[in-house]
Amino acid sequence: MINETEKAAFSMEALRGGDREEFARFVETYSTQVYRLGLKMLNDPQDAEDMLQETFIKAFKALPTFEGRSSLSTWLYRIAINEALMTLRKRRPNQVSVDEGVETVEGEIEPREILDWCCLPEREMLSVESRKFMNEAIQQLSPALRAVFVLRDIEGLSIKETADTLNLSETAVKTRLLRARLRLRELLTVYYGERVVESKRA
Amino acid sequence: MNTTDTCNALVASLSDYVDGTLDPSLCIELEQHLQSCQKCRIVVNTLRKTIELYHEPTSSEALPQDVRARLFLRLNLEDYLKKEV
Incomplete structure (x- = not known):
């Protein structure tokens, strides 16, 4: 996904030099993705908007020192995700760290809810109510798992890009991704499972 | 190993499996298990x-x-706001 936009190549010289027109183009290109990242991480439009603005303010200030060791989009995602994690930290002090509390005991990931809800009609799965539930389910993930899931499975970054963005190893990204996906599968199974039971009763 | 142990041992591979990046020999093992285990098939689906x-x-x-x-206003880019829809 980001590689496509990356092709709309930017003049790094202009961006580093603070060229406003080029920066406007940069904002235009990435603002939707940054805002969506904010919505998924924070589940609050006002917080997402604040995070969006702060991200580009920081990016503008940091662009002169951008070294190009990662792609421009990965670099921007890194600023954005850190903003989001900082907002979460303010909400619940002492609780948020990308590194904490993830590698817990084996066995926790074992599936419990076994019910096939794949047969539900698309309109049911994509209804406004279902979407709302799905967004709330993401909020039940720890910020560490949430960040990995949102970048990889919603924004469509590769494992490597996700690892670069979060400054984690690819192995750590995979472990967290597995946990996040299995946890969401459990939550969605409970939610859609009720609908399967209802539709059979009807 | 009984069925439940096999299921639990394979859970760790599921993420790579659905991404299509699972090691081929593990993939064969998993798919053989899936043929006989409805529970795991449901989990994968x-x-x-x-x-x-x-x-x-x-x-x-x-x-x-x-x-x-x-x-755009916050970034002092309001001149560029009108340019695009």
């Missing part, structure tokens, strides 16, 4: 569906015009 549902982009998450306008 619903896991795939979960990922697919979250991946669907929703138009409501496009940047709203007012959010975009306030962003």
